Amino acid sequence: MRENERVTSATRRPETPASTVPTRLIATDLDGTLLHDDKTVSDRTIAALAAAEQAGIEVFFVTGRPARWMDVVSDHVHGHGLAICGNGAAVVDLHGGPGAHRFVKVRELAPDIALDVIQLLRAAAPGTVCAVERTFGLHLEPGYPLMHMEPPEIVSPAEKLLAKDALDAHQPVLKVLAFHPDMEPDDFLTVARTAIGTRANVTRSSPSALLEISGPGVSKASTLELCCAERGIAPEEVAAFGDMPNDVEMLTWAGRSYAMGNAHPAAIAAASGRTAPNNEDGVAIVIEQILAERL
Template identity: 40%
Template sequence: MRLIATDLDGTIVRHDGTVSPRTAAALNDARAAGVALVLVTGRPTRWLAGLREALGSLGTAICSNGAVVYDDDAGRVLEASVLPVGDLVAARERVLTLAPDAVFAAETVAGLHLERGFASSRAEREGLAEEPFDAEALAAEGVVKLLARRPGGTCTEFERLVAPALDGLVALTHSAPGVPLIEMAAPGVDKAVTLARHAARLGVDPADVVAFGDMPNDVGMLSWAGRSYAVGDSQPRVVRAADHVIGTVEEDSVARVLESLLAVDRA
């Protein structure tokens, strides 16, 4: 084990938004043993701040489902894969053709922009205003993730409905359990692709990577890593992608695995 790649929400971040002391200790013990830690998340960069108290230095993080590589210590974006304005417009139009009740938000390099009707509790806490969807202005900021939400149904149903129309135009996934929300990025953008590129820069082979995740946006990463774990009540395709299935984040399941792996390495 030379590198740990882990999703955040539902994997090491509990439902109350915290990382347990045991999980934090296991991750920090691994780093102290010389194992690299890479946070690989659908979160935007600005949602990393709450992890610093538990984990200290976050180093390089892969955010927005692989669209952004961020140096948290330096506070700067190292890479960003953005949607061209034409693809942004086309993706929105194709979704609306199939789901006229969909509303949109755009995560850019600079921040989050909400179309009227999209506001969520988290957006309200951040004080974000809703605004008309202006593709040109959004593309000028660099859209790393286009989000679409419906008022009813499930993520899986929404994804199945629009996936054929979006094939080849955007990378499509979802990561919000219980919310009919899909996430679109530039073609080829995926947690696994960006993680593989980062691991290669570090000289780490996939066989030496241990990965943890729980949602469909983790499937590529779990398939790519030499050893992978689906956390908690993961969806069937996530379970199929992983080598092992473990307990929930509330049970400190990632910590238990890491403690065992570190004990083996030290033996």
């Protein structure tokens, strides 16, 4: 995949029959997909993940979450210990446990591009407020809602958050979060993509008008593709799961892909299959089917 290529459901490759190409890697989103709505991993899912690893199928968690929010699944990464975080902006080794993760790969958003994108958004959608996600912390503009799982480290205008002499300027920028208090989520996404173009990758995973902006060409799919290439795993050997627009590229790229029963229409259109909702262990159901095919 070229660095600036966007994969859409319209360009999805025909699915190879599962019986002819065994699955070697499972790539699953977390929130709204693997996790129940209460952010827990069910016993059935834990058992399915362990059985997949025991059968020699690698499991990658592929999420918009930052690495420091991965404690909920860090006990289930098994052998390789890796997760793709920040919508593809980082590959993280979670073996050390909570607070001891190690960045294996970082695909940063250049601060000058980040600031340019924020200014384009302000012009296209007045009222937009932003946050900057760096490798080890979240920094907010004044007026940005406190909607995340941790308090901000710094509150300041984006121009200061992204300045060369900013307090955490030595940490790479993984993504920009942009919130609009009044727009509909999908409308905000459309406006942002039109305004930003190929300058950066824009997506969303929240039910609110909250966008996630990564470097050009950086997505769950493109980073998953890099990780699979390192392992000699072809797209046809990957089964992917997701529920929101930030999963579309990954669902399109994988040879087998499943939208959850609770999925956004864009995810449904991109996937080659459907499974049960997250609260009904839809991922575990398919993993069990994949393992049964190998018998």
